[in-house]
Amino acid sequence: MLRKLQRVYQLRCTWSRTSIVPRRFFADVNDLNRIKFEEDFSSSHIETTRFQKFLLAVGSAAVSLLDPMRADMIAVMGETAGDTAIKYMLQKMQSDNEGQEILRNRPRINSRTVDLEKLRQMPDGTLGRTYIKFLDSNKVTPDSRLPVQFVDDIELAYVIQRYREVHDLFHTILGMPTNMLGEVTVKWVEAIQTRLPMCVGGALFGPLRLYPKQRQKYVKYYLPWAIETGTNCKFLMNVFYEHRWEQPIKELHKELHIKALQVPKS
Amino acid sequence: MACTRKILEVIKRKLIPNYGKQRFHTISKTFAEVNQEEASSKETHFGFETVKETEKAEKVYSVFETVASKYDAMNDAMSFGIHRIWKDIFIQRLSPTANTHLLDVAGGTGDIAFRFLKYLNVAGNLSGSVTVCDINNVMLDVGRSRAEKLGINGKQISWLQGDAENLPVDDASFSAYTIAFGIRNVTHIDKVLEEAYRVLRPGGRFMCLEFSQLNNRMLQWMYDQYSFQVIPVMGQLIAGQWKPYQYLVESIRQFPNQEDFKYMVEDAGFRHVSYENLSFGVVAIHSGFKL
Numbered sequence: 059m060l061r062k063l064q065r066v067y068q069l070r071c072t073w074s075r076t077s078i079v080p081r082r083f084f085a086d087v088n089d090l091n092r093i094k095f096e097e098d099f100s101s102s103h104i105e106t107t108r109f110q111k112f113l114l115a116v117g118s119a120a121v122s123l124l125d126p127m128r129a130d131m132i133a134v135m136g137e138t139a140g141d142t143a144i145k146y147m148l149q150k151m152q153s154d155n156e157g158q159e160i161l162r163n164r165p166r167i168n169s170r171t172v173d174l175e176k177l178r179q180m181p182d183g184t185l186g187r188t189y190i191k192f193l194d195s196n197k198v199t200p201d202s203r204l205p206v207q208f209v210d211d212i213e214l215a216y217v218i219q220r221y222r223e224v225h226d227l228f229h230t231i232l233g234m235p236t237n238m239l240g241e242v243t244v245k246w247v248e249a250i251q252t253r254l255p256m257c258v259g260g261a262l263f264g265p266l267r268l269y270p271k272q273r274q275k276y277v278k279y280y281l282p283w284a285i286e287t288g289t290n291c292k293f294l295m296n297v298f299y300e301h302r303w304e305q306p307i308k309e310l311h312k313e314l315h316i317k318a319l320q321v322p323k324s
Numbered sequence: 325m326a327c328t329r330k331i332l333e334v335i336k337r338k339l340i341p342n343y344g345k346q347r348f349h350t351i352s353k354t355f356a357e358v359n360q361e362e363a364s365s366k367e368t369h370f371g372f373e374t375v376k377e378t379e380k381a382e383k384v385y386s387v388f389e390t391v392a393s394k395y396d397a398m399n400d401a402m403s404f405g406i407h408r409i410w411k412d413i414f415i416q417r418l419s420p421t422a423n424t425h426l427l428d429v430a431g432g433t434g435d436i437a438f439r440f441l442k443y444l445n446v447a448g449n450l451s452g453s454v455t456v457c458d459i460n461n462v463m464l465d466v467g468r469s470r471a472e473k474l475g476i477n478g479k480q481i482s483w484l485q486g487d488a489e490n491l492p493v494d495d496a497s498f499s500a501y502t503i504a505f506g507i508r509n510v511t512h513i514d515k516v517l518e519e520a521y522r523v524l525r526p527g528g529r530f531m532c533l534e535f536s537q538l539n540n541r542m543l544q545w546m547y548d549q550y551s552f553q554v555i556p557v558m559g560q561l562i563a564g565q566w567k568p569y570q571y572l573v574e575s576i577r578q579f580p581n582q583e584d585f586k587y588m589v590e591d592a593g594f595r596h597v598s599y600e601n602l603s604f605g606v607v608a609i610h611s612g613f614k615l
Contacts, residue, residue: 114557114561128564
């Protein structure tokens, strides 16, 4: 026993005498996240002139309309056409405590940063469990989000990267599936909250591709609910989802002023 | 005669390995090491980037692997379809006959080979044979599936994977050698030209179609603006890739101009070397004969 204590004492002394280098292991995990994002950003960033950004914005808008399956074009349109909107989102995040925390820490959501197995073990009704159920039933993965390429400022680049990665969480909280109807509804909420041209375009042109029955439901139930939720609920980008995996969804709804949509079965 | 040959064989097989092995090996090893060091420290250009010579081939391979599936669509978009006319003129300048055995190097998706066969297959008379050689298997796969779709007879066309600097082909086995839009991607242009000289029969013709420099400064400026501003954007919109097309426009600027390339072809041993500009010099056809 004495030997064990002596050993512990020795270790404590050596640790306190060590240099800065091993102390990095105890450094804030969030600092590493910040630095990791800077590395990712510099490896995926592409220099573009204003003319090229303009061409990309117009071209990606056209291609997204013609072929909505081109997710990369929708992403490029979000980056290039949305400069004012991204600045607005950054300003809204900077004026909120939780938003500031997100900007400081720069968390990422992908299969390496989020323990999906742990989420599966969580009790039903929590955010984590509902999110993983959403991913599994719609067969989507959090790794499918492209890195930001055409935004030059790193703060703005992080905002748009965060927007892409929490899109699935928006689906989860709003209870919308990934079919055309669900996507259009989420786009309406996002358009009202974020003001991104890509979301506005999706919200206005998306319904043109709905089947007649879906369109009726859309006009009667989904659209009014989406507009009401978008205007009344709290700014969804300001929610630090990674700290709220155990929070029950109902409680989260109350906090964010969201009323779940009830569609009467006809 | 036969006994001297046998003695030489014995010397080669038994005496040198057993007697001189150690010394031979250490000497050759040091030479190889020195050569490797020189080669690995030598640098070349990859677009406007500077890379080690040993890395360039890999990087070019991955560029073409990435763009293979949208290669033809992008060619049409970037040149507004004019690349078809350039290739048609190229084959007309070659003027192949039924006896021409063509080796199309860096032929990838088969544009030149198909045009060659079409030129000869007049009035349903099937003639001519072409071997398409490319270092990149993905591009060859695209070419093979295009050939199937066009219903081209397998006897007339064969697909070979190989490096233009070191062709897996015997000496003097072809009567025509073409390389279209491929030579600017190689690491050592002079080696490719030497290999071309080696595999051609005497009387054989070397032809190269490649991007070149315009003779008019104003037009060159407009071409530069179009290349650097628009083409990578097109690559992103159509193929979802920016960097391969940035490499494309940069590699065009790094390639020697018409006169310099003509001297390089002459250095490799070709005679009666000439060039013809198409589209004000956007592309040039260089031609030389092994005499």
